[in-house]
Amino acid sequence: MMKEISLHILDAAENSLRAGAHLISILVWVDEKNDRLTTIITDDGVGMIEEVLLRVTDPFFTTRTTRGVGLGIPFFRYATEIAGGSFSICSEPGKGTKVEAFFSLSHIDRMPLGDINSTIETLILCHPDKDFFYTYRYNESSFELDTRSFRSILLDIPLYEPEISTFIKEYLRENKSEIDGDATI
Amino acid sequence: MKTLEELKEIRDKMQSQVSMRKEDHARTRILVGMATCGIASGARPVLQTLSNLVQEHHMTDRFTVIQTGCNGLCQYEPIVEILEPGKEKIIYVKMTPEKAEEVFQEHFVKGQVLEHYTLASADAQ
Numbered sequence: 365m366m367k368e369i370s371l372h373i374l375d376a377a378e379n380s381l382r383a384g385a386h387l388i389s390i391l392v393w394v395d396e397k398n399d400r401l402t403t404i405i406t407d408d409g410v411g412m413i414e415e416v417l418l419r420v421t422d423p424f425f426t427t428r429t430t431r432g433v434g435l436g437i438p439f440f441r442y443a444t445e446i447a448g449g450s451f452s453i454c455s456e457p458g459k460g461t462k463v464e465a466f467f468s469l470s471h472i473d474r475m476p477l478g479d480i481n482s483t484i485e486t487l488i489l490c491h492p493d494k495d496f497f498y499t500y501r502y503n504e505s506s507f508e509l510d511t512r513s514f515r516s517i518l519l520d521i522p523l524y525e526p527e528i529s530t531f532i533k534e535y536l537r538e539n540k541s542e543i544d545g546d547a548t549i
Numbered sequence: 550m551k552t553l554e555e556l557k558e559i560r561d562k563m564q565s566q567v568s569m570r571k572e573d574h575a576r577t578r579i580l581v582g583m584a585t586c587g588i589a590s591g592a593r594p595v596l597q598t599l600s601n602l603v604q605e606h607h608m609t610d611r612f613t614v615i616q617t618g619c620n621g622l623c624q625y626e627p628i629v630e631i632l633e634p635g636k637e638k639i640i641y642v643k644m645t646p647e648k649a650e651e652v653f654q655e656h657f658v659k660g661q662v663l664e665h666y667t668l669a670s671a672d673a674q
Contacts, residue, residue, distance in 0.1 A: 366589050375588050382618065430621035436585035482593055489600060490583075490616045507550070517556050526604045527559050535551040542550055 365439060368478020369403060369467070372440040376405045376463045377487050379436065383409025383461065386494060387512075388487070392480055393501040394469065394549055401449075401467040401477065401549070412455040420453060440465060447474035477549040481536040484509065488532060489524050502544040509535060577612050577657075579603075580630040584619035591645065592627040598646040599629070602653045612657060625671060631656065640668040 366372050373390060380388045385407035393402040412420070419425040421441050426434030440463070441451040448468035455461040467474045484498050488511055498509045509532070514523065521528060581587070581596040600614040622628060625642035629649065632638055639662055641652055648666055655661045664670055 371588050371593065374583070374593060375585050378583055378585075378588070378616070378618075428619065430619050431586075431623060434585075439585070439589075479593075482597060486583075486593055486596060486616075490596070490614065513553060514556060517553060518560055521560060521563055524609070525563065526607070526609060527563055528556075529604060531551075531556060531559055538551045 366443070366475070368476055369401070369443065369465075370478040370480040370483040372436075372443060372465070373403055373405060373480070374483040374486065375436045376440060377407075377483075380405065380407035380409050380461065381491060381494065383407060383411070385409035385460065387497065388494065389497040389499075390484065391499045391501070392477070393499075394477075394503065394544065394547075395501075396469065396503055399469045401469045401474070403465045403467075405463045406460065407462075408460040411457040411459050411461055413457050417453065417455050421451075437463075443467075443475055447471040449474075481533070481540060484536055485529075485533055489529050492522050492524050500540055500543065502547070505543045507539040507543055509539075575634060576610075577631065577633040579612055579614045580617040580632065581614065582619060582626055582628040582630075583616040586619050586623035587626045587628065590626040590643075594646045595627045595629065595644045595649045598649045599653060602650065603657070606658075608657070622668070625668060628668075641666045642668045642671050 366375070377388055377390065387408050389406040391402065391404040395402065420434070420437045423435050423438040428434065437453065444451040444465045444467055448471045449466040451466070452464045453461065480500070484496065488496050495511045496509070497512070500507055511523065518528065523529065523532065579599055581592055581599065583592050583596065596614065596616065603609055603612045603614060617630070627644040629641040629644050629652065630638060631641070641663070652663055652666065655663050
């Protein structure tokens with residue numbers, strides 16, 4: 365079982381990568397006024413046909429051959445449902461997949477968001493050939509990290525070069541902290 | 550607020566340095582299992598520890614940290630596989646950030662395999 369929502373986000377993004385996605389968009393939105401925490405992961409991967417889509421929240425369904433169970437999506441869904449939220453996944457073959465998880469922010473059983481910066485950092489630095497568009501929104505303020513705009517500045521310098529990866533880490537840390545004042549979420 | 554202006558400055562500084570990268574086939578690849586089983590058992594901090602250490606010690610020209618999927622050994626996660634060209638694959642199991650740091654110091658820096666953390670030794674028990 366995952367201990368943080370940010371680990372579920374990482375797990376969902378790993379699914380997108382395995383689906384051959386080139387661009388993965390991740391939104392994390394903390395909305396205190398409406399007591400809601402929203403996370404949306406959208407990819408441009410191969411997508412799923414309806415028959416598969418209907419079964420992805422079934423723990424005994426997986427497309428893997430290395431093991432017979434697939435717990436990632438069922439766990440993610442369960443995490444939302446025990447916390448007064450909801451979960452949805454829509455997909456279209458050839459277009460991509462969108463995973464939406466809504467949590468009731470103040471619900472006692474909502475797991476913490478956790479180290480979301482580590483999730484984003486890990487995804488970007490270990491997949492230098494993929495693009496990520498991350499938006500972190502805290503009430504009315506937000507910031508974005510779009511690897512496409514990073515790349516247009518860096519040209520042939522890879523994102524995993526130490527100077528750049530340090531910049532990415534600081535960019536995430538400083539901007540998040542400025543927006544949410546390091547609130548415990 | 551950090552902005553992309555700063556990134557431009559970094560780029561300008563870096564472009565003046567000619568990068569000497571080793572060819573990919575000469576590098577050691579470090580594979581960290583990042584499927585649901587790996588992530589749930591704590592693979593993210595293990596991966597971060599390894600990639601931070603490789604960067605801090607300026608060893609990115611010799612080691613590449615890569616994510617991989619699940620190979621069916623879920624009970625042994627987090628798993629770290631070391632693929633060094635010309636050598637047998639080493640599989641470290643049940644990793645933690647602390648063990649990963651040890652692997653870095655002993656294996657990556659000194660070339661000494663930590664047998665007691667490997668799959669072979671876990672299987673023997």
